[in-house]
Amino acid sequence: MEEGDRLHLGSATLRSRLIHGTGKFPSAELLAQAIAASEAEMITLAVRRLHLDGDRRSELEGLDLSRYHLLPNTAGARSAEEAIRLAHLARAAGLSDFIKVEVVGHEATLLPDPLATFEATSRLVAEGYTVLPYTSDDVALALRLAEAGAAAVMPGAAPIGSTLGVLNPHNIRLIIQECPVPVIVDAGLGSPSDALRVMEWGAAGVLVNTGIARAKDPVGMARAFAAAVEVGRLAHRAGLAGESGEARHGYGASSPTAGLPVG
Amino acid sequence: MTVGDLEVEAALGPEQLRTRLRASRLYVVTDDLTPLEKLPDLVQAAVAGGADLVQLRRKREPWAELVELARSLQEICRRGGGIFLVNDHVDLALAAQADGVHLGQGDVAVQEARERLGDRPLIGLSTHTPDQALKAQLLPLDYIAAGPVRATPTKPDSVEVGFQQVTAAALVSRVPVVAIGGLDEGASAIEAGADLVAVVRAVCAAPDPRLAASKLRQEAAAATPWRWIRLNGEPRKSPPGETVLELLARLGVEPAGVAVEVDGRIVPRERLAAELVSEGSALEVVHFVGGG
The missing domain is CATH 3.20.20.70 (Aldolase class I)
Known part of the structure; x- marks a missing residue:
């Protein structure tokens, strides 16, 4: 990691550009170990009813939440109103103004509802939240969310939990190029190479949950994603040769064409 | 008939x-x-x-x-x-x-x-x-x-x-x-x-x-009579004069880790001791769980 390369999101300054999900891990121990291995500084959480009878143990019990920047989500919301209510509860539970707006508009694929996402984002920005909306790979919508005051936009690479990788590279790249706020690629990143690729393109960060949680060795995979994110970031900062003016078009040998000892 | x-x-x-x-x-x-x-x-x-x-x-x-x-x-x-x-x-x-x-x-x-x-x-x-x-x-x-x-x-x-x-x-x-x-x-x-x-x-x-x-x-x-309320979607009873903080205490809930909503309104932690449970109220007690 280069010194001084930091991601600024609202009041948070992050050295690690991997935002770590906390769902679907095989155990509380593996979750805690995976986050530690990834060196992530921001983690996502969901808000749910407390079980008032019986077992109240949580998969988060191995984590000291005070050590992380918390990014609660509004997962489960089906409307802007539900997302806003979950945001209020999240703020009251965690005393942080960060919120990942997530409003599902299509049950089968969990793809986001663009209108409700936009509305919830606008209203929560007005209430003073640092809003990171999970959105589709629609370029115009990403720009509108940035205009509405989103601290970052989080286009999905593929449907949530699918681990299908980047389904529409063209749109993801366009969003990264055009968006005036940080772009954090969220959802569907299945392998470290997916994360590396979007980081090379200039994504400000990635959010990974299932790709780590459902790996055979989640702790090892957390480490692999962290390394990939770092390599992708280094590559982006160094400037890919294929994106420089000189090398963008045509073909060229890497070795000198003059001075060959032949003829 | x-x-x-x-x-x-x-x-x-x-x-x-x-x-x-x-x-x-x-x-x-x-x-x-x-x-x-x-x-x-x-x-x-x-x-x-x-x-x-x-x-x-x-x-x-x-x-x-x-x-x-x-x-x-x-x-x-x-x-x-x-x-x-x-x-x-x-x-x-x-x-x-x-x-x-x-x-x-x-x-x-x-x-x-x-x-x-x-x-x-x-x-x-x-x-x-x-x-x-x-x-x-x-x-x-x-x-x-x-x-x-x-x-x-x-x-x-x-x-x-x-x-x-x-x-x-x-x-x-x-x-x-x-x-x-x-x-x-x-x-x-x-x-x-x-x-x-x-x-x-x-x-x-x-x-x-x-x-x-x-x-x-x-x-x-x-x-x-005791009050009937809805607590996390289920009917429950609460004795007269009980505060939300007392209700949480008898359920063994640590207020630090939860958010409480009464009839759609968030009750800040410092107000839980002053918030009386009232007949017909809908209380939600939520906490963080794993999520992406």
Whole structure:
């Protein structure tokens, strides 16, 4: 990691550009170990009813939440109103103004509802939240969310939990190029190479949950994603040769064409 | 509807029956001493005096006589706006098309009774310990009884458990709690957390059962009941004057890790001690779980 390369999101300054999900891990121990291995500084959480009878143990019990920047989500919301209510509860539970707006508009694929996402984002920005909306790979919508005051936009690479990788590279790249706020690629990143690729393109960060949680060795995979994110970031900062003016078009040998000892 | 020259109230549907149960205060259970042929008059008087529920509790009579009696008591209750239940016998409840059945811990399992009775009839269950009251919450029943509050000749072998058992049941119950056992006035049980006061001798052995029922009903109705609230989507009870902080404490919930919403409004942590739980409130207690 280069010194001084930091991601600024609202009041948070992050050295690690991997935002770590906390769902679907095989155990509380593996979750805690995976986050530690990834060196992530921001983690996502969901808000749910407390079980008032019986077992109240949580998969988060191995984590000291005070050590992380918390990014609660509004997962489960089906409307802007539900997302806003979950945001209020999240703020009251965690005393942080960060919120990942997530409003599902299509049950089968969990793809986001663009209108409700936009509305919830606008209203929560007005209430003073640092809003990171999970959105589709629609370029115009990403720009509108940035205009509405989103601290970052989080286009999905593929449907949530699918681990299908980047389904529409063209749109993801366009969003990264055009968006005036940080772009954090969220959802569907299945392998470290997916994360590396979007980081090379200039994504400000990635959010990974299932790709780590459902790996055979989640702790090892957390480490692999962290390394990939770092390599992708280094590559982006160094400037890919294929994106420089000189090398963008045509073909060229890497070795000198003059001075060959032949003829 | 009209049957002959009588105005007869139609049988209540499942929801109406439960709505009526929630508004009920006095539950009269028949005794062993009153001759069978006197029971219709006794039940008529009890219902006229204010009994909301009546339970036929007879164990030894011939089946045919019990069925005939149960049918006639059901009809008397229906006309008088009361709810009629039989003790122990699912078969009797079915034969008499009774509004419900009351089961003891040793009787047929609640689940089995529900399967045989269908959705409409009420099912009540006797509980004698806090653990029984808690386990009952997982069963498809409509109320639990807590007792015996005092030693009673109706159940000579049982140990009195006092109002503490009524309160313990009220603290965990999602369904109305009936206090039973040696009660002769209506207020104490309600104040201890019961929704209904059940009596046997206080009405059945009274010189004027109608007057006795009326007095008990008034005492029960005048007492300050516990509040019914919805807590994380489930009905629960809360004693008068309880604050949200006290409610969380008795549920063993550490306020630091949760957010509390009352009727759609977030209650900040520092305000939990000043926020009183009120009748009909919807409380949500949420915390963080794993998510992406």
